[in-house]
Amino acid sequence: MANAKQVLDIRVSKGITVAQSNEHLRSRSARAEEYAMSKGNYDPTRERLNFEIVNRGKVRPVDKSRSIPERMADILSRRGIKDPNEGLVEPKYRTVVNIIFGGSRKRMHELAFGTQQVDFEKGADNTRIKRKSDIERWAKDVYTFVSDRYGEENIAAFVVHLDELNPHVHCTLLPIRDGKFAYKEIFAGKDKFEYSQRMKQLHTDFFAEVNTKWGMSRGRSVAETGARHRTTEEYRRMLSEECTTIEENIDRHQKVLSDLQSDIRLAERRVKGLSSMVENLQREKAEKEAQLAALENDMNTRKGDALAISAEKEKLEKELSAIGEKLADKQGKLQVADRQLSDLKENMDAVQERTEELKEEAYRYSRDVHSKVDSLLKDAMVENMVDEWRDLSARMKPSERQMFDGTLVRSVAERGSEVLHCATLLFLGMVDNATTFAETHGGGGGGSDLKWGRDEDEDNRAWALRCMRMANRMMRPAIGKKAKR
Structure with missing residues (x-):
């Protein structure tokens, strides 16, 4: 546990x-x-x-x-x-x-x-x-x-x-x-x-x-703890569980969408069927009403056999009453079906919107995972460089070590976290903060003939490399000083 x-x-x-x-x-x-x-x-x-x-x-x-x-x-x-x-x-x-x-x-x-x-x-x-x-x-x-x-x-x-x-x-x-x-x-x-x-x-x-x-x-969040403190298996399991949760949510919403699509198709067929029934009954009702009006006209003008007309009129009135009852029933059912179809479509829109949100969340999560892994690999690379440099440096002759004086390789290997922090400040345009940081951490070699400031057409990668080089110079000990450890 x-x-x-x-x-x-x-x-x-x-x-x-x-x-x-x-x-x-x-x-x-x-x-x-x-x-x-x-x-x-x-x-x-x-x-x-x-x-x-x-x-x-x-x-x-x-x-x-x-x-x-x-x-x-x-x-x-x-x-x-x-x-x-x-x-x-x-x-x-x-x-x-x-x-x-x-x-x-x-x-x-x-x-x-x-x-x-x-x-x-x-x-x-x-x-x-x-x-x-x-x-x-x-x-x-x-x-x-x-x-x-x-x-x-x-x-x-x-x-x-x-x-x-x-x-x-x-x-x-x-x-x-x-x-x-x-x-x-x-x-x-x-x-x-x-x-x-x-x-x-x-x-x-x-x-x-x-x-x-x-x-x-x-x-705690990765920002609070630092993902590099997890073992590989712990980190892999954490990513797997988070990914599974997102996938389960997407699957669940897609399943609901599928069900809603089926329900909507059934509801549309029901609405169409009821609409046809209502139209047929309305047409039949209009025909019966026209026939009844004609009979009433014959009775009023005393045209034809009064008893036969009266019997036919009574028959039509019963048929009209039955049609009216059927029509009212189908119209009521049609209203219910229309309402149900409208509700289903509203649900469909809501679930579809949430599904798209989840897909976007999955995309952001994927990018975040790659970013976290990228940071982990960079951390591991810097730590490995430090270990290897210390091992190699101990076995080098003085003349061989001098070959690396002033290089970014040596600077990152010996003071990687400080150089990276200084470079970050420079990248963000916080030159005064970078200078103060360098000076308070043993730096003093910031004097440089490098052109400073970001070029308009300079991409992030090129700008980041120049910031690293400048940070390397700024973090060099001033003449007569030793680098702080």
Whole structure:
């Protein structure tokens, strides 16, 4: 458990769709379930292990009878609070905070399954697996943490999934304070810096109040710890878990999109069929009305047999009444079908937008991973240069060492971090800061005939190289001084 880390991820939205609710509650159609199984991220034989927490920490099976939007509507109605997005063509207020709580895969498996061997292969049968009490106790602690911090009355759903690769909690929270929605006040703060501080504090508090007793560490960002302090295997595992989470989210949203597309096609066919029925009935009604009008005209002008006309008129009136009933029924069904189709298309747009956001997140993540690996390799390269230089320098003759005097190779090998820091300041245009840094760290050889300042057509790479060369000169000890170690 030494390397077990907690997981806390927050996603804010302007509401939650029925499709998203179906995913959280596992209220899927047979086709959606088949799709989920095909992607390998969902095990139907473990769905029975899922549970939710309600009413001061009571554990119960997931209630699929009421969607999360319906639960939210009940909460708002009961408390007399209006959804600010109600009636808007395009929602613009952040009314839902989705929080995922979890931890490192191995630790979460221990909490959920103990020492039982779960088969995570596609199509595996895990009906023999039983849910352990530790996962319920941990989830109750998380529920208490959220309740104490944001109010139990604001929790619309708190579902624990044990049927995916990594057990986790999905908490749907309404950011309400003093009877009104207040996302910015509760979560965001006045700017991105305050938001960042609040999120860091949330991680710290979550660790202190919940996960410290469950053997999980708070964990810190790469910026705080430095990725180079991880072992290769730890770093590889961290990247793999983060990548898997993003891929699972994309797969889940693409699955929902596929289901919605199928539902939309069915709804469109239903609307088309009902529209045809309504048109046929309206045409039939118009024809019957015309016939009835002609009969009434014959009666008024006493044309033809009055008894026969009266009997025909009575027959037409009955037929018209039956057509009217059918027409009203089909028109009502058409209105419902139109509304359902509109809702499905709105859900489709929302899920599609979120899917694109996730794809962009995956792209940014990919670039970030490459940047982190690049930094790791550069760190390793500099450290290796230092070690090799010390070894080679010790075996060199004085005349051989003199060959490297003033070179960037020797400077980086002997004082790599200081030269790089000075070069960074120069690259950013902070010449005064670079000079002060060099002088306070034993430098003094900054006098140079090098042209200084960035050329208009100079690319980043060329500019960075000149900054390194200048930093090398600036970090040379002044005459009569020795370099500080």
